[in-house]
Amino acid sequence: MKFLKTVLLASAATAMAGAASAQDGGGISNDTVKIGMILDMSGAYSSLDGQGSVAAVQMAIDEMGGTVDGKPIELLSADHQNKSDIGTSIARQWADQDNVDLILGGANSGVGIALQGITAEKNVAYINNGGASNALTNENCAPETALHWTYDTDALANGTAVAMVKEGNKSWYFITADYTFGHNLEKTAANAVTGNGGEVVGQVSAPFPTADFSSFLLQAQGSGAQVIGLANAGTDTQNSVKQAQEFGIVQSGQKLASLLLFITDVDALGLDAAQGLTLTTGFYWDFDDKAREWSAKYEEKTGSKPSMVQAGMYSSALQYLKAVEAAGTDDPKKVIAQLKTMPIEDAFARNGKVRADGLMMHDMYLAQVKTPDESKEKWDYYKIIRTIPGEDAFQSIEDGLCEVAKKAQ
Numbered sequence: 001m002k003f004l005k006t007v008l009l010a011s012a013a014t015a016m017a018g019a020a021s022a023q024d025g026g027g028i029s030n031d032t033v034k035i036g037m038i039l040d041m042s043g044a045y046s047s048l049d050g051q052g053s054v055a056a057v058q059m060a061i062d063e064m065g066g067t068v069d070g071k072p073i074e075l076l077s078a079d080h081q082n083k084s085d086i087g088t089s090i091a092r093q094w095a096d097q098d099n100v101d102l103i104l105g106g107a108n109s110g111v112g113i114a115l116q117g118i119t120a121e122k123n124v125a126y127i128n129n130g131g132a133s134n135a136l137t138n139e140n141c142a143p144e145t146a147l148h149w150t151y152d153t154d155a156l157a158n159g160t161a162v163a164m165v166k167e168g169n170k171s172w173y174f175i176t177a178d179y180t181f182g183h184n185l186e187k188t189a190a191n192a193v194t195g196n197g198g199e200v201v202g203q204v205s206a207p208f209p210t211a212d213f214s215s216f217l218l219q220a221q222g223s224g225a226q227v228i229g230l231a232n233a234g235t236d237t238q239n240s241v242k243q244a245q246e247f248g249i250v251q252s253g254q255k256l257a258s259l260l261l262f263i264t265d266v267d268a269l270g271l272d273a274a275q276g277l278t279l280t281t282g283f284y285w286d287f288d289d290k291a292r293e294w295s296a297k298y299e300e301k302t303g304s305k306p307s308m309v310q311a312g313m314y315s316s317a318l319q320y321l322k323a324v325e326a327a328g329t330d331d332p333k334k335v336i337a338q339l340k341t342m343p344i345e346d347a348f349a350r351n352g353k354v355r356a357d358g359l360m361m362h363d364m365y366l367a368q369v370k371t372p373d374e375s376k377e378k379w380d381y382y383k384i385i386r387t388i389p390g391e392d393a394f395q396s397i398e399d400g401l402c403e404v405a406k407k408a409q
Contacts, residue, residue: 259280
């Protein structure tokens, strides 16, 4: 009995030492690096996010050999159903009961902002891929625990809106998804339009999600604006583009500006409907050899080419795991601090770096959707018009609202 008591006391001491080590920011807590993904698995953004994002993160885990410092990497996933309360409920359980070290996701800005708040409260690392709102690194910033990776509303507006105004398309009317993301995207695009000599002649907010855009499109058509700016995404974008074609709006001379378009949207629409659309993207599978090589592996696993969200998921997971390895711990603040010291270069990112406000700044690309005649094969959908350096694409820290980051500079 004395021997058994000694063993039990020794085991308890070892467990307490392990817990203390994790609390002190050293080593891998619970002997596992656990990643949880809170995604749109069934809604308007599921094709650009969803199971494809899970596959992309699994690729990053496989690339690391399934372990960090000899400790296994575990992957969980769940559907937020585009509802903040569902997303935060999952995050709370994962933080309180399941010892999740990193949460990835938030392909819905409302959900993403809510997740960022919960993870900061619970001291869990969080990387947003898919939520576009620049509030994530402005008024809602949490730079010690949270990063914004793939794109934001500033980068999207500074590509598409600026390019179209400079081509002479001065008057704009916006059709906007009626929630945080849509209004934020409209605001940043409108500022880009007016800041470059254009004008906004009107706006209408459409419930999210929306199947029938007829009344909104007719209002936009009646405005006489040269450009109808679509401040929406996913199936909302697909529906609005299709119906604009059906109503003859594009044929009559008005132009559509899709402010957030994914390659999965173009595939769903077909080139007949999507041809000529100008867009800004953070990733294109055919950009260079590095992107092509990784995208080919992704297609083998999933049957499709990756959206920029899915490629961003891979990149953020891979770089997080490399940072855990370099820091020798999965303590969230130490890992995020480590990421801020590392250049970010992989299949997704060019010239990437994590800033003090939590933004992963990297090159973006202005692109145009090809005509059916220009496309040589399935997924051959974009012409890259030019590279937009990260410094030009994203808002500067000085112009932002993250006071913690300003003080850190």
